[in-house]
Amino acid sequence: MKCEYCGKPVKEGDQYCQNCGAKIKGASAASNTAATAAAGTAAPKTEKKKMSPGKIILIVFLCATLLVGVVVGGIIAMFRAVAKSVDFDEVISGIEDYDFDDFDDFDFSDDDYDDSIDKWFSQHFDTDDNDDINDSPFDRSNNGPSDAYDGTENFAPGKTDKKTGAYESEYANLAFQLPASWHVFTDTEIAKLYSDEGVDKSAANNKLYVYDFYAEDSLTGNMVYIKFYNKDYFSEYKDLTAVNDAIRDSAMEFAKRYKVDYAEDSSITLNGEKYNQLACRISGEDVLAYQYDFTRDLGDYYMHIEIFAYDLDDVGEIIDTLNAKG
């Protein structure tokens, strides 16, 4: 018996052609019942007929062809050479025991991992040409002015303990250490900030625009930084009011999506030093955050501390920390 539509053989009792799906003429409810009975009431099993040796050879050949095809079209000549000598059954059975959940527990901050990434990069890219990474002009290991230093003799960078993250600056009159969950930015990460903000390298190198400290709380996303602006370089900042206006303008970026409410300007005293205080609340359906900016005039520089936190209590705790010297 053949399907009238596609011409392929159909089994007695079939209602529809197993090749093209067409309804078979003459198939009745009775034949359907017979077919059901023949198939049994349980779910059909996937048990297969024993394959002939010829078919096995054919399948092995096809699999091998497919494998070679994937490898050839796939990656690179080296992979191809390796693939030919690999026992794929062994590889596959090995990776089947892999526990996916372990992946979540993998410590990507592990030094060995970082080293392996660095090694990979150095092997694959000419990192010598990448100033932002290797030849950072912001490398503060020099801890002093470069040859091109110009007019910032009175600025003294703070020191951050690489192990504890504790920050100390006689110049800013601050000495504090944030809790362990806070990540204090490394020199490289701060260099990245300059790069992202498009800061002229010499300006950063010559301490005309300085992120002296930058940290984020990995638990809450809260953030705090300490920044200095050289007055000669930032000539548009005629006075502290201009700095405050610029800070306020910058915060208004949030106003595109969120409601930004500024409190009246006030002042705050940290470690005996008086700062201007700008405080705003950023709110929306999906966020409630607070930004506090403290500024003061240091003569050659304006100093700026910013706190960004998702909880008002957190702001208070950060201020207490900054005020540790009392």
Place this chain on the structure above:
Amino acid sequence: MNYAEMSRAELKAEQEQCLHEYYNFKARGLKLDMSRGKPSEGQIKEVLGMLDVMNSKTAYKTEEGINVLNYGCPDGLPECKQFFGDILGVPAEKVFVGGNSSLSLMFDYIMLCYAKGASETSKPWIMQGDVKFLCPSPGYDRHFAICEYLGIKMIPVRMTETGPDMDQVEALVRDPLVKGMFCVPKYSNPTGITYSDETVKRLAKMETADDFRIIWDNAYCIHDLFGREDKLLEMLGECETAGNPNRAVEFCSTSKISFSGSGIAALAANAENLARIKNYYARMTIGYDKANQFRHVLYFRDLKGIKDHMAILSDIISPRFEVVLGALESQLSGLGIAKWSSPNGGYFISLDVMPGCATRVYELCKEGGVKLTNVGATFPYGKDPEDSNIRIAPTFPSLEELSDATELLVISVKLAALEKLLGEGKTQI
């Protein structure tokens, strides 16, 4: 008047009139495209705000402190899993968030079953002989392309007003070599049909091979139009209730919600299937684009947020559907030469012209300056056995363009039918 009731002279007069209209249209030299379901510029503009929600000042950590720019969460940000779980009506723990394409998730899943088996205890499909997939037709050409690529035999299944012909499906799946089936259960591509409760329950309950899997492509799960919404039973739950918890894997994406090239795709599956899928992806990737996941969650926030956005998109898309449906209704209704779907959502209108005429309609439209989806694309192997189905994609052109394109389409449908009824072969155009 129904063409079948017209005399030969009346048919000739009608043909003369249609040819006159056709030549007038052709002389305008338009170049219009109704071939693919692409979002319009207007739709994309509505979501541009998403590009502003993340910048260098954004706290790029989730509420749980996950850094969205670093490694981790290979199965997706918890917030994003919850987001898609809410959209699909399943718990977040059943969700895996992928890249920007649900089609690639589907391809990967079929490849997993094909090369490694659908379950721990079943043989890979490739080792079981000439395995087959059921393909409700007309359907989605890119589904069919997966099977064609892998050499999986496709068996067309007739679509009805309530989904695939379940009598046909239940008979065909008794063959243990039938390993899967594609389903676009809500606002089906291209017919716009939503599967009835009975269809969903029968799919969940029917007797199949143990390693049979339904590719439940819920691409249009929240793509309602005209303020109406079809209801669809939640498939994973139905499968569990029916005692076949592994039967279906569900897919969706935001491709036609946010950015068609930069959206997010996700799948949902029961624990056993999901473990197998995660295990597979662990070899392939250390995780998809979490920044994009974060951006989507920040922008849409939750189910209500994305539904509000879909209402805005509906205001853009619905008039386009109305233009096409209005023209079909006013120009073709009662002629007995075509029937079409009037969906409550989705992206397409399915037009069935007289058997043997679809290719001719395509040719006439192309010659007149309107590109339609290739005839046959909505059937396995690109062959429409009736040469009847045409998929209309009204979302991309402007309303004006769409009005023009539909005008030509209607004339072409009439001309093709008249050529067939008059039996004088193709008219020289």
